[in-house]
Amino acid sequence: MVDVRAPGPVSVAAIDLGASSGRVMLGEVGQGVLRLTAAARFGNDPVRTPDGLHWNLLELYRQSLAGLGAAARQAADTPAGRLSSVGIDSWAVDYGLLRDGRLLGQPFHYRDERRGQVGPERVHATVPPAELYVRNGLQFLPFNTLFQLAADDWHRDAGRLLLVPDLLAHWLTGVERTERTNASTTGLLDVRARAWDDELLARLGLARSLFTDLVDPGDLVGAVLPGVGEAVGAPGLPVVAVGSHDTASAVVGVPFERAESAYVSLGTWGLVGLELDEPVLTEESRLANFTNEGGVDQTVRFLTNVMGTWLLSESLRTWRRDDLTALLAAAADVPAGTVPLVDVQDPRFVPPGDMPGRIAAWCDEHDVAPPSDAATTVRCILESLAVAYADALQAATKLSGRTVEVIHVVGGGSQNTLLCQLIADRTGLPVVAGPVEATALGNVLVQGRTAGAITGGLQEMRALIRATHDLRRHDPERPQDDP
Numbered sequence: 001m002v003d004v005r006a007p008g009p010v011s012v013a014a015i016d017l018g019a020s021s022g023r024v025m026l027g028e029v030g031q032g033v034l035r036l037t038a039a040a041r042f043g044n045d046p047v048r049t050p051d052g053l054h055w056n057l058l059e060l061y062r063q064s065l066a067g068l069g070a071a072a073r074q075a076a077d078t079p080a081g082r083l084s085s086v087g088i089d090s091w092a093v094d095y096g097l098l099r100d101g102r103l104l105g106q107p108f109h110y111r112d113e114r115r116g117q118v119g120p121e122r123v124h125a126t127v128p129p130a131e132l133y134v135r136n137g138l139q140f141l142p143f144n145t146l147f148q149l150a151a152d153d154w155h156r157d158a159g160r161l162l163l164v165p166d167l168l169a170h171w172l173t174g175v176e177r178t179e180r181t182n183a184s185t186t187g188l189l190d191v192r193a194r195a196w197d198d199e200l201l202a203r204l205g206l207a208r209s210l211f212t213d214l215v216d217p218g219d220l221v222g223a224v225l226p227g228v229g230e231a232v233g234a235p236g237l238p239v240v241a242v243g244s245h246d247t248a249s250a251v252v253g254v255p256f257e258r259a260e261s262a263y264v265s266l267g268t269w270g271l272v273g274l275e276l277d278e279p280v281l282t283e284e285s286r287l288a289n290f291t292n293e294g295g296v297d298q299t300v301r302f303l304t305n306v307m308g309t310w311l312l313s314e315s316l317r318t319w320r321r322d323d324l325t326a327l328l329a330a331a332a333d334v335p336a337g338t339v340p341l342v343d344v345q346d347p348r349f350v351p352p353g354d355m356p357g358r359i360a361a362w363c364d365e366h367d368v369a370p371p372s373d374a375a376t377t378v379r380c381i382l383e384s385l386a387v388a389y390a391d392a393l394q395a396a397t398k399l400s401g402r403t404v405e406v407i408h409v410v411g412g413g414s415q416n417t418l419l420c421q422l423i424a425d426r427t428g429l430p431v432v433a434g435p436v437e438a439t440a441l442g443n444v445l446v447q448g449r450t451a452g453a454i455t456g457g458l459q460e461m462r463a464l465i466r467a468t469h470d471l472r473r474h475d476p477e478r479p480q481d482d483p
Contacts, residue, residue: 009033010084010453011075014443015064017090017164018246019268020044020313022060024067025437026074027444030453034468036437036444039074040067046109053112054105055094061168064088069232083234084451086172086224087242087443088165089249092185093145096167097158103167104158110143111351119147126203130283135200137191137279137292138184139304145186149206161210165244172239173222176212179241181248183214184294191279191292215241217248217296218450242446243296247271247303250410252296252442252458253435255465260405262393264423265438266413268310270385272392273303274402285399296446297458302400306388307344309413311381314355319374330375331382332418336425336478339380340368344388355381386422393427407431410438417474424474431474441465 009030016023022044028035042063047056068086075083097104120142123132129140138144145163149155162170163182170176183189183196188204188211190197196211215221221239229235243249250265256275265271279292279300293301316324342362349358356377363370371377397404407429409420414433424431435441445461448454454464 008453009079010448010451011078011080011082012084012240012444012447012451013039013068013071013075013086014242014440014447015068015086015088015168016246016249016437016440016443017044017060017064017088017168018439019091022063022067023440024064024071025440025444026071026078027440027447028078028080029444029448029464032464032467034441034445034464036440037074039071042067046111047106053109055107055109055164057096057103057107057164057167061171064168065228065232068234072232072234072237083237084453085238085240085447087240087244087447088168089242089244089246089439089443090164090168092163092182092245092247093141093143093148095145095148095161095163097154098160098162098167099158104154107164107167108148110148113351117142119149119151122150123147123204127200130286132187133283133286134281135191135197136187136189137281138187139286139289139291141305146188146204150204155206155210158210160212162212163244166212169221169239169241172224172228174225175222175239177215177221177241178212179244180214180216181243181294181296182245184292185245189294191281194294194298217241217243217446220450240447240450242443245293246439247301248293248295249442249446250439251275251299251301252445252461253438253440253465254408254410255432255435255462255469255471256408256458257462257466258405260403261408262396262404262406263408263410264389264413265411266308266409266416266419267411268308268313270306270308270389270413271301271303272306272389272396273301274396274400274404276300276302276400276402280400282399288395288399290396290399296442299458302396304392304396306392307349307385309416311344311349311355311359311385312378314352315374315377315381318354318356321374327374327378328416328418331378334376334379336383339371339376339383341387342380342384344381344384382416382419382422385419386426389423390426404429409433410435412436414438414472417472420472420474421477424476425478428476430476433472433474435465435469435471441469
């Protein structure tokens with residue numbers, strides 16, 4: 001914990017790295033106070049080299065430092081007068097390998113095609129899928145960390161493995177630690193004990209020394225190194241662990257008011273699920289491809305990964321267009337039920353590429369007429385996503401035994417009013433949209449609690465969001481028949 005307890009609101013910085021963009025947000029948090037200001041926004045563009053697709057992590061670190069410096073300057077004008085801490089969150093599963101503190105090459109991107117089925121085949125030959133699910137509780141995704149490690153032998157030359165946000169924290173502080181919510185996405189954490197599964201590591205031929213001690217959201221990682229503190233204008237700034245898997249922070253930022261609620265954290269991916277106290281480890285849950293990931297305050301994120309706005313962003317890139325607002329307006333005028341519904345979970349839609357062409361090819365293979373233009377393609381994408389989210393929520397309630405009466409959509413996708421309405425129509429349930437910056441808010445709230453500016457648990461944090469942020473409700477208008 002940070003040593004100094006704040007008597008009033010504090011200012012903190014949230015480094016929030018998404019799969020397509022990053023941001024550094026200045027947060028002000030206290031009793032009745034919760035504000036975010038963008039200190040910096042920047043792109044996150046992968047780099048393809050002869051050996052595969054990589055994250056440009058050095059550029060992300062440079063941009064994060066610049067943003068942190070901007071946040072420190074902005075904090076000087078807040079009532080707190082300075083930054084109290086910084087927290088980092090990012091996407092899951094990807095990692096850097098270090099030897100003697102030095103990074104062994106740029107981390108691979110989870111969308112890199114180099115591994116194919118090699119990793120899963122090697123792991124499942126040692127640990128059958130059913131046993132693996134009972135041990136780690138994770139849905140099958142071929143790019144999960146344990147499969148990536150099984151696909152190559154790089155780890156044999158390394159001394160440490162650090163997930164992306166932990167690697168950036170290491171560069172800031174010199175400390176090697178792994179935050180628990182993100183560790184839960186590796187497939188190497190015991191889902192019940194919430195600790196590294198030493199037996200599983202041994203069976204997979206992974207050295208235990210690769211993996212660091214675990215920290216929880218709210219723990220102090222360390223203070224920034226002197227050179228970093230001087231560079232950003234915040235000497236001795238504490239780095240506080242938050243829900244470093246961005247979905248863990250996003251779920252903190254879901255303004256649940258009742259237990260009978262579900263969430264869709266909607267960005268590049270649509271993370272669809274429930275917040276539970278215990279994992280669901282049944283064979284039915286495994287076959288439905290649901291995951292049990294760690295949440296803040298020992299909660300379980302029972303969810304499944306569904307395709308998100310990646311389909312839209314890749315379509316815009318293919319069309320060389322940046323007028324999404326105009327396209328959404330045109331798509332809203334397309335009559336409901338007049339476009340094909342595609343399986344957004346088809347693996348062909350995961351890598352970068354010509355999404356409109358892949359959608360047309362899917363339609364041809366399934367003997368349905370493809371969308372005729374950009375507007376109908378966008379409508380096809382949105383209606384297909386809404387169907388996938390409705391199906392996922394229906395499965396989540398059946399597998400968990402929970403009842404859902406309202407759906408919260410948070411993240412960038414919550415701004416897509418047409419998609420939110422289609423989700424309401426397809427599920428027959430009200431959709432509450434917002435906040436957009438749920439991930440950054442979750443990051444900021446955990447830091448604020450660590451600093452003593454707020455007290456209580458998730459319920460109190462979420463009440464603060466509801467009291468300080470505008471939310472939009474979408475009631476079902478045109479319930480649709482199942483496709």
